[in-house]
Every structure is written in C-alpha cells, then in structure tokens.
Amino acid sequence: MPRAVRKQIITELPNPCLRNSADRGYSIMKRIYVNEKWCLGCHLCEYECAFANSGMTDMVKALKGKTIHPKIRVEDGGDVHFAVNCRHCTEAICVKSCIAGALSKDDDGMVRIDKDKCVGCYTCVLVCPFGAIMPSADGHAAQKCMLCLDNLCGEPNCVKHCPNNAIVYEER
Ligand code: SF4
Ligand code: SF4
Ligand code: SF4
Numbered sequence: 001m002p003r004a005v006r007k008q009i010i011t012e013l014p015n016p017c018l019r020n021s022a023d024r025g026y027s028i029m030k031r032i033y034v035n036e037k038w039c040l041g042c043h044l045c046e047y048e049c050a051f052a053n054s055g056m057t058d059m060v061k062a063l064k065g066k067t068i069h070p071k072i073r074v075e076d077g078g079d080v081h082f083a084v085n086c087r088h089c090t091e092a093i094c095v096k097s098c099i100a101g102a103l104s105k106d107d108d109g110m111v112r113i114d115k116d117k118c119v120g121c122y123t124c125v126l127v128c129p130f131g132a133i134m135p136s137a138d139g140h141a142a143q144k145c146m147l148c149l150d151n152l153c154g155e156p157n158c159v160k161h162c163p164n165n166a167i168v169y170e171e172r
Contacts, residue, residue: 029088029108029109029110029171030147030169030170030171031087031088031169031170031171031172032072032085032086032087032145032147032156032158032159032167032168032169033167033168033169033170033172034082034083034084034085034166034167035165035166035167035168036080036081036082036083036166037166038164038165038166039074039081039082039083039164039166039167040081040163040164040166041074041076041081042163043074044161044162044163045070045072045074045083045158045159045161045162045167046068046070046072046073046074046158047059047063047068047070048157048158048160048161049070049071049072049145049157049158050062050063050068050069050070051063051157052148052151052152052153052157052158053070053071053148053151055151055152057152067137069136069137069143071085071086071134071143071144071145071146072084072085072145072158072167073085073134082166083158083166083167084130084131084132085130085132085145085158085167086111086130086132086133086144086145086146087130087132088109088110088111088147089111090109092105092111093127093128093129094111094124094127094128094133094144095111097123097124097127098123098124099119099121099123100117100118100119100121101114101117102114102115102117102118102119102141102142103124110146110147110149111144112146113133113141113142113143113144113146115136115141115143118140118141118142119141120135120139120140120141120142122135122142124142125142132144132145147169155169156169
C-alpha cells in the first residue's frame, strides 16, 4: 500500500474497524493511538518494543549488536514520520482471514496471536490495512503488538518512552 494512503488511513480517516466495540460485546479497551504531527522520527519506540519483548532486563545486553524485529515501526517520508502498530480492530480482518485459528479476539477486545498455531502463511500480513502484523525474526510465524500485557513491562513500553507523546495509550 502506498505510504501516503496508509498515513491517511492511520491518522486522518475515521476507522470503521474500531467502531462499536461495545456493540460487539467488548469493553471500550485502551489502544495505542498515533499523533503523527508530534513524531520526531527518532525510532526510539522500535528499540523499546524490541527490548520489551526480549525477555531481558538489560537493554544493552538485549539489543547491542543485534538486528531488531519490533512490533511497532516508524514510517519516514521527508519531514513526515509516524509510528505504525496494531489497532486491535473491532472487526479484525486478520482474525477473519487466518486459516489456522492462530489469531483471536480476547474478551477485552485485544487481538492475540498464538505462535504455536501459526503456520506462517502471512495472509494476515497481506490483509491488515495498517501493515501492523509482520513476519517474526525466525521467519516461521507472524508477530504483532499485544500491548506489552504479556511481558515484563505490563503496559506499552513504546508509549512509556516516546520522548514527544507521539503515541499514547488511552480509551477513546
Ligand atoms: S519514539 Fe515517539 S517520536 Fe520517536 S519515532 Fe517513535 S513515535 Fe515517533
Ligand atoms: S493486525 Fe491489522 S487488521 Fe489485525 S487487529 Fe491489528 S491493525 Fe487490525
Ligand atoms: S501467518 Fe499465521 S497468524 Fe497470519 S494468517 Fe497465516 S496462520 Fe494465521
């Protein structure tokens, strides 16, 4: 998808995928929202994501000399930068498209991936309108943001460390 179109989807258009979560039986959950006007393009969020999901407590040991595979990524186009990650869509097309039942919706509305069930077909990678699900480092499965709820951080580490509040974690 061209970068300009994706930017419009992410930052400007109302997102029909996120509407009516209460009608669908989910609570109004907190999600990560992007404010591209404030993004510095520093890519710190990508490193904080990789660290948060490394299982280690020392950032230098976790990342030094390694290629990172974050679940958030920053798109850069001239003076415009914006972070892209999963929106946990109410009508999640990735969940509907998964042939292996590896993607599911929690009762709280979070979209989860079970890597043990994933067969690495990458249908979800193709259908996600945000480009928010991607191959994992080993290339055998998909990976996506799960809001740091299952790791040591317990809340989105990218949001906690963004120096300019360009990504926020809130209910809307
Ligand atoms: S940490 Fe914040 S300012 Fe830096 S690239 Fe990520 S979203 Fe943008
Ligand atoms: S991976 Fe994409 S389609 Fe699936 S819930 Fe996240 S943003 Fe929506
Ligand atoms: S790559 Fe994995 S999670 Fe994505 S559609 Fe295929 S089986 Fe499902």
